Amino acid sequence: MLSSLIFDMDGVLVDSMAYHAQAWMQVSSEVGVNVTPADIYEIEGANHRLGLQWLFQKAGRDFEPEMYEKILQRKIEIFHSIANVKAFDGMEDCLSALKNKFRLAVVTGSEKATVESFMDQFFPGIFDVVVSGEDVHYGKPYPEPYLKAVEMLGIAKDECIVIENAPMGVESAKKAGLYCIGVPTYVSPAILSEADLVLENHAILQKYLYDILEGQHS
Incomplete structure (x- = not known):
């Protein structure tokens, strides 16, 4: 489940x-x-x-x-x-809604100070687990970052979905044995072909996630 x-x-x-x-x-x-x-x-x-x-x-x-x-x-x-970094439109509201039903984690290659800054600025109190590039020895595309997140969440591999936008991230998730959705934010969709599902943009991703929340996806 x-x-x-x-x-x-x-x-x-x-x-x-x-x-x-x-x-x-x-x-x-x-x-x-x-x-x-x-x-x-x-x-x-x-x-x-x-x-x-x-x-x-x-x-x-x-x-x-x-x-x-x-x-x-x-x-x-x-x-x-x-940097003039912004959260993608709609993501904070989407994640706030998802938090009512799911445990949420971030897995990134960025350094811890930057991750914490962005989480505090854009998604305060949303994430239960954060894995930064400094928290693992072998980062993406190795499976260690996602395996660490699964361990910290205390779940089985079939209890989670990974959302990625980069080929090395998709490779990392798949090597960890996890279901992975790709969003081609900066690359061609074909580059994310190893993902189990590729969603064209953030609007479609958010619809998919809201549908999960409403029980319309298994």
């Missing part, structure tokens, strides 16, 4: 990826690695360490672990200086 819903944050709850992409491109350029917005969207959902390793590899550069903290802090600094 469905008891819990697990949401990715960036691109599902808040419209933030354009600012993440801009910050990553700027900090990458500062260390001599040139990347495009498409490169960033391709690795969306990965924690910062994995993302940096991938970006350096794509640019044909060796990633030096001692650079990690400096680059990460610079990226966070840039992000917060430019």
